[in-house]
Amino acid sequence: MTFDPKDCGTCPIRHRAVCARCEADELETLDSIKFYRSFEAGQPVIWSGDTMDFVASVVTGVASLSQAMEDGRTQMVGLLLPSDFLGRPGREFAAYDVVAVSNLTLCCFRRKPFENIMLQTPHIGQRLLEMTLDELDAAREWMLILGRKTAREKIASLLTILARREASLALQTAENGTSFELPLTREAMADYLGLTLETVSRQMSAFKREGIVLLEGKRKVIIPDFDALMAETGDDADGGMVS
Amino acid sequence: MTFDPKDCGTCPIRHRAVCARCEADELETLDSIKFYRSFEAGQPVIWSGDTMDFVASVVTGVASLSQAMEDGRTQMVGLLLPSDFLGRPGREFAAYDVVAVSNLTLCCFRRKPFENIMLQTPHIGQRLLEMTLDELDAAREWMLILGRKTAREKIASLLTILARREASLALQTAENGTSFELPLTREAMADYLGLTLETVSRQMSAFKREGIVLLEGKRKVIIPDFDALMAETGDDADGGMVS
């Protein structure tokens, strides 16, 4: 039985994230334990160590996962865009600080019932496995960036990653270049890349000066020649795309 | 029906890794598509981009996953110890270079039949999801190390991670300190931590000089006071353990 998005309403956990092939009765079961939560840009969603009685799917906006050291150093370890999944079935306490990077809407499911549904519904677990494996691949690409790339290569890599992820969500690779929304502050970019915000700013200025990226307003990034940017990432031509 | 390790023979994919709760007929199906492969320390298992027609579980030894940039810089992105899983169901080409760090035995399963068995056997997929989520957590801890820690903190973190992982496999937290086998060369440690081998050597020398670690031969590491080492990681006291 093929899945029809029209049966799905707007919740991405059903038509995009978790349940791409599930059937009608499962959808209704999910509906009964689901609720929405919204956050403004900058607001915390949950702190590491807090009890987390839900799992969720991002509907709109961007959220970050980060880890902090007790002296204040922090490293972003996850960046969640619409349709990404938040939380771990079976885990009672949050393992990371989660912050709304932009205005954010989550579609939440109470954790215990969600776990029960997972047991009865292999599709959901299979879908979650796919998503987790994708996230693991992304984390490994990220590790290469953190461990071995120069500041310039890090910035170029982040911009190509954001361009690709937003493109897959619809935004666009227009005819005269690629453009996308940059939802991150300089500080968030630094947290993502293991740099300081000053270094991020300097490298962004360098790319602007060289015409490799153009900024329109403070949020819109235009990349006149995507290949030129890719050439700055240090990756080989295909951009490290995995199967 | 509870699972009894005695029914399992020696293959970790059955009694530890993938199939902790599977039933007799599934075990036999797995048996029919399984074979073993051995590698000597230093040998490549597979190169990124090669077709990979099997998935596998590590039986003995250590393997590394790494990513290379075309100019030769490399970053280790995975370290597989006994019972860890190698490969991705559904993926035809290897995404990483896999190398035997020490002598290595893999229990392999032909990929297509394994995928079919997964479809019929939810337990395997569920177990694989658990393992993948654990690996994702480990990758995120690793990202903090790569992005924000000093060379000294990186070395201390690596040693505590290895001590903990090997301890969970049986080796030792003896009465007079913790000790374990260090299966990595200085170069592999550097690849793991995003450092050069010279920096690794200098920091190891510093820890020896200060009595925080002792080396016995070239492979055995003794940690007289584990808390003293943990204090050097920059993590808070509980060592970043996740539920």
Place this chain on the structure above:
DNA sequence: GTTGCGCTTTGACCCAGATCAAAATGCGTG
């Protein structure tokens, strides 16, 4: 034994990016 080779250690020097500091820009609000 000694030769050779891979791994490790140590030293001297340098530079990319951190740190510290100040100015510029943007933007919502009274």
Place this chain on the structure above:
DNA sequence: CACGCATTTTGATCTGGGTCAAAGCGCAAC
């Protein structure tokens, strides 16, 4: 419009770890 505040940019200086170079140290082979 002017003010206040957050964010970003730019500059000057410092330093942790990289780079280059040369010994030291097993250990297997002869």
